[in-house]
Amino acid sequence: MKKRIKMVDVARAANVSRTTVSLVLNGIPGVRIAEATRQRVLQIARELGYSPGPLIENLDPERKRLFGVLINEISAAYPIDLIYGLQNWADAQGLQIVLQVTDSVADREIAALENFARFGVEGVIYANTFTAIVSPPASLGNFRHVLVNCRREDSIGFAILPAERHGGMLATDHLIEIGCRRIATITGDPWQIASIERLAGYHRSLNRAGLNLGTQFERASDWGHASGYAAARDLLALSEPPDGIFCHNDIVARGAMAAARDMGRKVPEDLAIIGYDDREFSRDLGISSVTLPFAEMGERALAELAGNADLADKTVTIQGRLVARMSTNK
CATH class of the missing domain: 3.40.50.2300 (Response regulator)
Known part of the structure; x- marks a missing residue:
């Protein structure tokens, strides 16, 4: 079986970071990336045969499962890692995700959820760039959902936080x-x-x-x-x-x-x-x-959301790991 080309393969071949590749291939607006770098990433992605995953219309009817991701902003490395984890897990399972960025504006969150309803998503990941106490719109309750890097003050809902x-x-x-x-x-x-x-x-x-x-x-x-x-x-x-x-x-x-x-x-x-x-x-x-285990948090969130078990009122923490380098190498 031919190896599936991933973003990390493109990053390695282009000699750029995985974050840069994700920003270019996902067409994220408002970020400063040199045009020469952007073109190099796109060219190498084409040469390697990178594909973001199966399109919904090409999936078996029984497997057309679509999930929504609602996030406040994309302005740092952390949400890119989260999205990368979500996309990797979705690709592996034959799922599709659709992303909406809201800038934490309540009206935009409500509009995004209305879009999700029209798209026919079966579950929503409500994510925050920085760990926070949040007050999601009431309409989030119309969906099976998981909170990522945030939780409600009353601890209602299934939440995943870094430890x-x-x-x-x-x-x-x-x-x-x-x-x-x-x-x-x-x-x-x-x-x-x-x-x-x-x-x-x-x-x-x-x-x-x-x-x-x-x-x-x-x-x-x-x-x-x-x-x-x-x-x-x-x-x-x-x-x-x-x-x-x-x-x-x-x-x-x-x-x-x-x-x-x-x-x-x-x-x-x-x-x-x-x-x-x-x-x-x-x-x-x-x-x-x-x-900071954002990729792992994204994978766990989508796995829970796509599963059959009830999502109880529960907060789960994901542990990071120590990476020792020169600055402590006495």
Whole structure:
């Protein structure tokens, strides 16, 4: 049987990221991709014989199963991974998905669900770019549905979330295991669920090891490079500075590494740094990280939605994994 060509094959042949291939082949608007790169991706996809999957009209009548995906935005690597996971699972099962982007505007969500009803979708995935408490429109209840990377305040519905607390523990435990004893953290926006949960995992690991040095070793950021840089400089100016920093995303970790360099600290000899999300640039820069399992979350969501079991009021968490690189390789 001839091997099915996937986006990862196109990405490898074109020497670009899987995210770039997904953006080009799915025709996602509003993203900046050089025209030469776009044309190269399209040309290689044609040469390799890439196909996004069977068209609905070509499927056996008994297998024409269509599912809707409602997402607030496509502006970062994470939703691309989610969509990639959904598409891979759908292709493998002979299913079709239709995507609607709403910008979290209630009227657009209602209109999208009306479209889904006209298309004849049998189930809907309601997804959010960042982990959040959501209030979906009442008409979502007309469909069999799964919430992804979000949940309702009242916990009604089947929801799938990343295991953020577990991820915070993975990162902190790794720093402990390599010998760090003054472990600081730089969170994202303090009000976001991801920050709250990752910080809770950090506390749990430190408390278990008897290494919690209190809030003097905690700083907040806006998830960006500049704020990560500033927070790390502040921590490294302490009379007893940290020998390890758990940054709540890889962009913050990149800023922390720049701060360490500018202050004459060697990474990882003087300061071990670990991030979160496992962004593509982290591989190039050697930043240790914890993966955000969006592809796995998408696969699990569609599997649940396409199955026959009742979707109970339940929240399921999917664990990421630790990826150790140079920044913690003492």
